[in-house]
Amino acid sequence: MWAILKPKAPWRDAFFYEYFKEGQYASPTVLAVRTATHKLITYPGHEEWTELFDLANDPYETKNLADDAELFAQLQHKFDEQSKAVGFRMPENVGRTKMQTERRKRRTAKD
Numbered sequence: 001m002w003a004i005l006k007p008k009a010p011w012r013d014a015f016f017y018e019y020f021k022e023g024q025y026a027s028p029t030v031l032a033v034r035t036a037t038h039k040l041i042t043y044p045g046h047e048e049w050t051e052l053f054d055l056a057n058d059p060y061e062t063k064n065l066a067d068d069a070e071l072f073a074q075l076q077h078k079f080d081e082q083s084k085a086v087g088f089r090m091p092e093n094v095g096r097t098k099m100q101t102e103r104r105k106r107r108t109a110k111d
Helices: 069-085 098-110
Strands: 014-019 030-035 038-042 051-054
Touching (some): 014 069, 038 069, 051 069
Antiparallel strands (some): 030 038
16 A cells, blocks of 8 residues: 555655736736745845745744845745746736737737
């Protein structure tokens, strides 16, 4: 029975998250990485909004540690590693409404 349940690959130690702004909603584009103990949340185009939390010591995410250079570097490395592993690339139409995207396609087709 154990042979069936035993994973063939090592369990991952981090999770890459992406949410892309939709033109009709106010929520911004968010890119993040989550490990067992930490979470780094970035908002492309808004570096000042970056959030970094130590989930082991601050499970309610009340203290932003983004100014902790050493911790930030560790999580940024994990972020880069995970985004590369999933082949992440920023879509061209992030944040545009459907109408804006269609207009852009028509202009591009004319050129």
